[in-house]
Amino acid sequence: MTKRLIGATAAVVTLLTLITLAQNGRPMSPRGTASAQVLGTWVKAERSFAVGGGNYQGGKWIDITYGRPLKRGREIFGSGADYGKATLIGAPIWRAGADVTTRLKTEVPLVIDGKTVPAGEYSLFVDLKERNWTFVVSTWPAQEKYDPNNKQALWGSYNYTPDKDVLRAPMRFETLPHSREQLTWEFLDVTSNGGALAVSWDKSLGWVAFKAGS
Secondary structure (H helix, E strand, O other): OOHHHHHHHHHHHHHHHHHHHOOOEEEOOEEEEEEEEOEEEEEEEHHHHHHOOOOOEEEEEEEEEOOOOOOOOOOOOOOOHHHHHHHHHHOEEOOOOOOOOOOEEEEOOEEEEEEEOOOOEEEEEEEEEOOOEEEEEOOOOOOOOOOOOOOOOOOOOOOOHHHHEEEEEEEEEEEEEEEEEHHHHHHHEEOOOOEEEEEEEEEEEEEEEEEEOO
16 A cells, blocks of 8 residues: 555656646646636826827636646546546546636625625635536635655645535536637636636536625
């Protein structure tokens, strides 16, 4: 058992090293940010270079920062008994990104599936089941650089446990008519007080609706 554990740990460390190596000076999975502003008002102005003119006043920011892996011709999610195994790479839950743990920072409380996520910073995960994804918000801190001795923060979703979960909510699942090359977090159908948080890769998209608290 000990030898197997050491071997598995060494394999994970080797894999983590490989996925963070640059190719021609560029990372294999570039960093990205998805952002939205809510609870504000668009105000017209006499002089403005913004689309539609004017500016947005009083808004609160919601940001998701994450690694953006590319498909590169791979089978991403699989099917049947093997669904998600290649995506998890031995982790208990999907980081829904690459490298550093996917992070949510919100300046306003978010109501999702009838539960409130207070304003603050969190880690995001997705519990993968075929066509049945679960959105997970957690207070697990994130490691900026992989440190196997740091048991108080996560690298990606390795060593994740559910005891720090703030929210688990079912996601609406859609099969896209095209294949998305790069994993993407985005905000959909945003209004002044809500919208949807969505993650997609290849032909799979999952999303949850949210309302912004005051």
